[in-house]
Amino acid sequence: MSMPHPSDPLLDVAQCYPALLARDARFDGRWFVGVTSTGVYCRPVCRVRMPKPANCRFFATAAQAEAARFRPCLKCRPELAPAAGTRWSVMDASQTLARQAAALLDGGEIESVEGLAARLGITDRHLRRIFAAEHGVTPLQYLQTRRLLLAKQLLADSALPMTEVAAAAGFGSLRRFNAAFAEHYRLQPSSLRRGAPAIATACGEPALRLAYRPPYAVDALLQFLAARAIPGIEQVDPLQRTVTRTLRVRHGGRWHAGRIVARFDAAKSLVLLSPCAAVWGATASLIPIVRRWLDLDAEPAAVDEQLGGLAAATPGLRLPGCTDRFELAVRAVLGQQITVAAARTLGARFVERFGEPLDAAQALPRVDRLFPLPERIAATPAAAIAELGIIGRRAEALIALARAWPTLRYASGEGATAEALAELEQLPGIGPWTAHYMLMRGWSWPDAFPPGDVVLRQRLSQGQPAPLSAQACQAAAERYRPYRSYAVLQLWRSPA
Structure with a gap:
């Protein structure tokens, strides 16, 4: 069965009903079913008594179901469903x-x-x-x-x-x-409110439920984030399966600074998101950020099918995004041509020197600082950054990035990827690899393939009589379109 898309003029009962019978999680969020006998619409995974085909109407979005005067199910809760996601294909x-x-x-x-x-x-x-x-x-x-x-x-x-x-x-x-x-x-x-079941994160705070489509390689994502976690900004607990971090959220015309805790409940295919008091009021803007950061709207079945045997070792691998594009961009520049551990050390020094303390009422132990704002770095002398052990050219690149930030397409998240790449590569100290990495994680671009990556070249050359050239490496990755970013993550994880 093919995946329906919101632009489809009609969702056919004969096509969708078998998936409803199977309660197939692959279609969760891809469509909703309205039941005419009850006036309620549900997710495909709802556990209520199965309606008759004659009583079912299928809608590509919750908005379509509500426009047809169906109300959301109180059991499966359509508001928890993963989003249909953005298709990075050729569109008019x-x-x-x-x-x-x-x-x-x-x-x-x-x-x-x-x-x-x-x-x-x-x-x-x-x-x-x-x-x-x-x-x-x-x-x-x-x-x-x-x-x-x-x-x-x-x-x-x-x-x-x-x-x-x-x-x-x-x-x-x-x-x-x-x-x-x-x-x-x-x-x-x-x-x-009456009889609503209480749910909380490991720290005992109330939590919002965010659903995703299984499988989800939770441990692999936590390993990726833990290796890069900057003290004060982010903390990963693999045993509790939690990520705690600080962030700023723009909502209602102003910035809300605070801290969130995200805990994975793999048994229920949920992330439990607990914002601190300072950002509860910004949840309308916070939830989309967290969903992109943890790649909760991915379609793992489609990704793994395209990657074939490459995905066999880690099915359901997700593309870690970010909660702050400027933070991701700075970390990408700091990490150029050095190890992940060394980049983390530089990031910690950078945050300690130029970051801001989080309000004590919102902070947790080891998660108590906010990443520096672009305007702070734009006004900082290069020598002050270089004092941290960051080479001069990278210090200058960070300042140039911060000064250009208000006008960059990358910062706004709008426009075509080709335009954003070209704009980034015009900045000093940002080459094609860094620009691709920034869009791969900052824009959650699923089809990035950082050119010149040594590890990717080594992995794709395995079994070849000679190492692949850079051009041949790019050609070898074509079979993974439109999910080359996921292929990158799989290749980075695969053994040498």
Whole structure:
């Protein structure tokens, strides 16, 4: 069975129903099923009694199901489903704009259709037309569904007061929130609070549930992050399967600085996300960041099928993203031509010298500093950076990067990858390898292949009569498109 896409005009019952019968997790978040006899829509993995085919309607998105007047299931909770993900394929301009529009709405920063159209540089009318053609609903319907589902999740998973739930979900007032919730879901918001099961991270704090599609190579991801974790910024506990780190989240026109704890519950295919008090109000913007950071929306079945035998050793390997593109960019520059351990040492010195202490009320032991802001580094003399043992050319490259930051496509996350690569490679001290690595993790680009990587060349040359040239290495990786980034991670892990 092929994966449906939101632009598909109709999802066929005969195609989707067998996957529903199997409760196939590969399709979780790819579509939803509305049951006409109950008026409820569910995820494909829902454990309720199986509906008859005649009572099923299949929708590519939750917004389409809600536009058809179905309300979300209280058992499988559609708000927890992995996102369908962005397809990095050849698209026309209208498709690209429509998907960028949805991504901006998901990010939580855009609060109106007018603001969204202005951000994309198109008219409101054109936005509504291309959005409906791609997603099957209007931008306003999509935005309303996103807000309501986030509010539903906060009601079930947190103890936030009702007014704070409404504000965090993007409603202008509690009255508007109550009215929208009752109209769409035919429930009072307070009813979701009664009997909601408590859930918490290892540190005992309340946690939001974030689902992913199995398999997920959790230990491999934690190993990758642990090897690169900078003291003060990030801490990985493989035994508890947790990652704790500091971050800044922009939401509602301002920055929220704090700390999060993410714990993997592999038995339930969940990540339990516990934000500190300072960032609970920014969850609309925080959740998309965490999902990209931990690659929770990946489709491992499709990735592993394309990689073939390369994925056999570590099925479900994920592409670690980042929570801060500037932090990732700095770490990429610091790590040029040195070992991962050495880069971590330089990163620790950099954060100790130029980072900021996190508010003591939000900090945890060994997770108590914020990564330096671009403007701080832009105003720092190169000599002050070089004092940390960072060679002068790299110190100058970091300053140039920080000064260019406000105008970089890479920083905004918008535009074509080719344009962003070219822009990065024009900066001093950033070559093709570093630019590809920055987009691979900073943009969660699934098809990057850093040119000139010595380890990749060695791995791809195994079994060959002579080492492959750089050009031949690139050609050998073509068979892994459009998931070469995942192939990179598999090759880096494979034995020499």
